Amino acid sequence: MKQMHLRVDDVLYEKLNSYSSESDQSMQECVREAVAYYITDKKKKQNENSDPCFTFIDLFAGIGGMRLAYEQVGGKCVYSSEWNKYSQQTYYANFGEQPEGDITQVDAKEIPDHDILVAGFPCQPFSIAGVSKKVSMGKKTGFQDKTQGTLFFDVCRILKEKRPKAFMLENVKNLKSHDKGRTFKTIEESLEELNYKIFYAVLDGQSFVPQHRERIIIVGFDMERYGNNIDYKFDLSPIQPKPVMKDILEKKVDEKYTLSDKLWVYLQNYAAKHKAAGNGFGYGIAPLDGVSRTISARYHKDGSEILIAQRGKNPRRLTPRESARLQGFPETFLIPVSDTQAYRQFGNSVVVPLIANVAKLIINEIKSLENEPEEGRKVI
Known part of the structure; x- marks a missing residue:
């Protein structure tokens, strides 16, 4: 995310300030939205003659x-x-x-x-x-x-x-x-x-x-x-x-995607509790030569539906890029948002x-x- 300083005349500032209050957005969000719509409109006009x-x-x-x-x-x-x-x-x-x-x-x-x-x-x-x-x-x-x-x-x-x-x-x-x-x-x-x-x-x-x-x-x-x-x-x-899980995994993954001891113990206890009750709720370790469960918008919470086993340490969740690959998005697809938002977005998207x-x-x-x-x- 890049930053820039913008100077506007008093009349435009007042209009932006008014719109900011009406739309319940920050002034920065209003300016970004206005610029985005402007560029969108210009791009549409440039492409009007395409067939x-x-x-x-x-x-x-x-x-x-x-x-x-x-x-x-x-x-x-x-x-x-x-x-x-x-x-x-x-x-x-x-x-x-x-x-x-x-x-x-x-x-x-x-x-x-x-x-x-x-x-x-x-x-x-x-x-x-x-x-x-x-x-x-x-x-x-x-x-x-x-x-x-x-x-x-x-x-x-x-x-x-x-x-x-x-x-x-x-x-x-x-x-x-x-x-x-x-x-x-x-x-x-x-x-x-x-x-x-x-x-x-x-x-x-x-x-x-x-x-x-x-x-x-x-x-x-x-x-x-x-x-x-x-x-x-x-x-x-x-x-x-047919693609399998190991096809989408990154070679090097940041340690932040490895589950903490506290979360891993919680997920194991949660799974054991539901197994004893006779239902199948619990975490899922994805088979490397098979397919995973369905990724959902809640994946950002604990990653429990799709975990990747790791030798000698707790399992990890998918990275945002791996989540994109799991949905069939190309490598060129940009992920400009936080991990939390990225998981929500890919979990809500399509194959x-x-x-x-x-x-x-x-x-x-x-x-x-x-x-x-x-x-x-x-x-x-």
Whole structure:
């Protein structure tokens, strides 16, 4: 993080000071945000004449895992939205663009036209861990969670206004069973009411990275454009040979990632307690020739779900770079935030090569549909 001194005239200073109070941000954060948006706008104008294979928007963008995937198969991102300021920081460092903030405050008409809508809408209201935590705190879950659970309907709002050729949504696999299936039924019906034909599958990232990570992927195609004679399949092409944990580990690791004696004793006692109670909660030592458990946003707390054994000393947690590799991020991906924020960000992100695989299948399906004679389509 670099520092610089900035002089502004009195009028501009007062406006910045006023905005700082209104937005509950420091003056420094306001200036950074303003500069980031300025550079983003300049970059967009410079790229207006480029001719991509297809365009897409990146909603609930996080640190840009989905964007990376769709860019890898020839796409151009024309709009992004992410409210978390630390994720915005990482996104900007890697893409040179500042995502727009709260999507609920964005007028869908102002979003650029695009071919594919991509969104990993917040999963905490539907995840097993997220639901358990909210219930224990007496909070609402699923669509009753007014802060995160209803953000799916902002996706619908944008689909209705912009009518892209297709969309891809990503969430935790528990979305399918949440609230005895009623949540997913609402999602299906909402998308079908918009005249999109939908397909979904629970896909495991371990075919692409050394991590057991199951996520539901929902894909939809515009039936007003293509009719309903659409037969999309999640026919993935796994990486060969299959990657294993030792492939992603760094050669030299700082001692700060080794668990303290106190934390290691606590995790062992915690695991023994739950084993005696007949359940499987506890730490996980990742097999070097196998795959790890799922990395989550809570990894920064103790690293217990994925620990690396070390000869002659306590196990260690993954480094942020190893966490990035575990999700399939390239070595060139910058990590400008603290370790705590990095663990949260990668734990909330996606398996990049898996998403790229799905993206390629979606593009191929669109090409196939657009090459099909109109008389052969069954329009509804």
